[in-house]
Amino acid sequence: MSTTTQTTTSRITASEPEGLDNDSRLETFAIPGSRVIHGKVFPLGIRVKDGQSFTSAAEAASYLETIARRGLWNDLLRDHGALLLRGFPTANASDFDKVVKAFKLPQPHREIGLAGKRSIVTGAIKTANEEPPDVKFYYHSEYGRSAHFPGVLFFFSEIVPDQGGQTPLLSSLELHDRLKEELPDFLHDLTTKGVLGRQYFPARDDPEAEHIGWNWKDSYGFDIQPGDTKEVQRQKVEQVLKDTLQADAEWQPNDALHVLQNLPAIRRVASTGELSFFNGFAGVYGRARDCRALEPPYKGVDGKYHLPTTYGDGSTIPTRSLERLLELSDEIGFLVPWQAGDVAVINNYTVQHARSPWVGKRSLLASLWDGNEKFVPV
Ligand SMILES: [Fe+2]
Known part of the structure; x- marks a missing residue:
């Protein structure tokens, strides 16, 4: 389970004939350093195909929404734990807000018991955390210390810092x-x-x-x-x-x-x-x-x-x-190689995240949603 992979993308979606492998505008791509967990690539890269483009975040959002209506985002989040979306015209918080809403999740998560510094930017978008850049956060499930936690997290890389700041992710399944x-x-x-x-x-x-x-x-x-x-x-x-x-x-x-x-x-x-x-x-x-x-x-x-x-x-x-x-968490961790405009979608049930220190200006925005997954008794 701990080997890294350069797996080609065809196998990833081979079991999903209605999935992205037949999509006219999007394709999966291998992310260097990604892992294979229970036979599935983690995280899964999804990008706009060469020769395709969206002219606005609104157009991209309506396309993403058609995929949501097919239930595919749910399936991909269940299977891969984390998705890295690249090549979409997401430049600011307002664009990001359109994208997160296109996933058609039940509702924004209502945070209860916030013990961090976070403020609303627009709509369902918040700052990820406002603590100083030299503070490292260890791996955690979002609100994993609470009985009330979000199902799906979105992170948006608005400004990539000069050094560091890659968001660490690990599979909570692999850690188990x-x-x-x-x-x-x-x-x-x-x-x-x-x-x-x-x-x-x-x-x-x-x-x-x-x-x-x-x-x-x-x-x-x-x-x-x-x-x-x-x-x-x-x-x-x-x-x-x-x-x-x-x-x-x-x-x-x-x-x-x-x-x-x-x-x-x-x-x-x-x-x-x-x-x-x-x-x-x-x-x-x-x-x-x-x-x-x-x-x-x-x-x-x-x-x-x-x-x-x-x-x-x-x-x-x-x-x-x-x-x-x-x-162990560091051994199995994966650092999201942020590019400006990237959006990561994370299944909080099966993926933990952390925060690396950085140097320079960085803007990472977040959106927390209730999802469709559940836990059942062990
Ligand atoms: Fe967090």
């Missing part, structure tokens, strides 16, 4: 397989115990809140009204946590909130029956390690709190397993 081969006891513990994640949300009026970048009132206090007492505010936040995330609240003496999420770490994908490593705890550990926040009170040199994830029963996840997990 590699853990099974190399760390079966760890995988067994993850599968049987699940994980208990903790996230720190300061109070909005805490002087630390601005530096941290989020607070419990903005992230969860949708129902809070002016004049609500602290007690009522807390009850409303607890209700949102319970109803939307099946999460628990632990209030701290400084009025900060710890959100406790007890979730599976390994899930079964409904449409294929495959097992996927779906969570975000490796990233939490990696960031905590980098910020020297592995000991109580888990406050890092970045001035933020990095609360450790445990197994679901509260027992410690061994550091050596976490370290090996990070190594």
Whole structure:
């Protein structure tokens, strides 16, 4: 599973006679360094054929929509996990907005419990993340620490930086397989115990809140009204946590909130029956390690709190397993070789993403959608 491939494209779509191999305007292409996962190329490159062109994003979007109506995007995302679209006339956020809507997914994902810096650009388009360019993000499933997560992610490369900034992707299916081969006891513990994640949300009026970048009132206090007492505010936040995330609240003496999420770490994908490593705890550990926040009170040199994830029963996840997990993730990772105008479409159920540092000006935009996939019990 770990070999790289230069596979020609004919085999990729050979089982899909109604797919892109017969398409008049688009074709698949091999991306150097792509991998083969369960017999399918990951990621799959899709580009506008030589001699074909779209005169506008609107025209491209209406063409992409005809493909969506055939259900082909769903099939390709299920089979390949990630698609890299190249050669379309996508130059800015408004073009990108047209393209994402052409996929005809159920609806934009409503983010609950944002713990990152992200703002709306236009329509369903947001900045990917506004943290400084030297901050590395480890692999994670988007909102993999939460019970409420998007199904499909779109990334748009508006401006490619001078150096770095390639978006790392890995197959969560391959990561599961590699853990099974190399760390079966760890995988067994993850599968049987699940994980208990903790996230720190300061109070909005805490002087630390601005530096941290989020607070419990903005992230969860949708129902809070002016004049609500602290007690009522807390009850409303607890209700949102319970109803939307099946999460628990632990209030701290400084009025900060710890959100406790007890979730599976390994899930079964409904449409294929495959097992996927779906969570975000490796990233939490990696960031905590980098910020020297592995000991109580888990406050890092970045001035933020990095609360450790445990197994679901509260027992410690061994550091050596976490370290090996990070190594394995890097071994099977793929760096998206961004060109300006590229759009990546990612099945969040089967693909984890990360962020590489960069030098220079970069603009990567994102759009999060609810999809058609589901998880079923392992
Ligand atoms: Fe992310």
